Amino acid sequence: MSNGLPDGFKGHHSALVILDKWVLRPPPPTFVDSLVFKCLLNNRRRQEEIANQAEVKKTPKRILRVAGTNQARAPDRG
DSSP, X not given: OGGGSOTTOOTTOOHXXXXXXXXXXXXXXXXXXXXXXXXXXXXXXXXXXXXXXXXXXXXXXXXXXXTTSSOEEOOOOO
16 A cells, blocks of 8 residues: 555546446445445435425315314325
């Protein structure tokens, strides 16, 4: 690991070649990487749930009148 490059790289490689090698064979994930990945994944799932709830709220509910009362009741979801 001389001159700050990973093993197998010589100084005359261009940045593009280095980038290409890193894209093809990325370094193994560290513990922190896996934590960050889990956090991002959970965050994305939570955002999708919020979006789904917003979609449910946007859909107009058919209002059923409860017989004999003046109250509106949302239809039962089946």
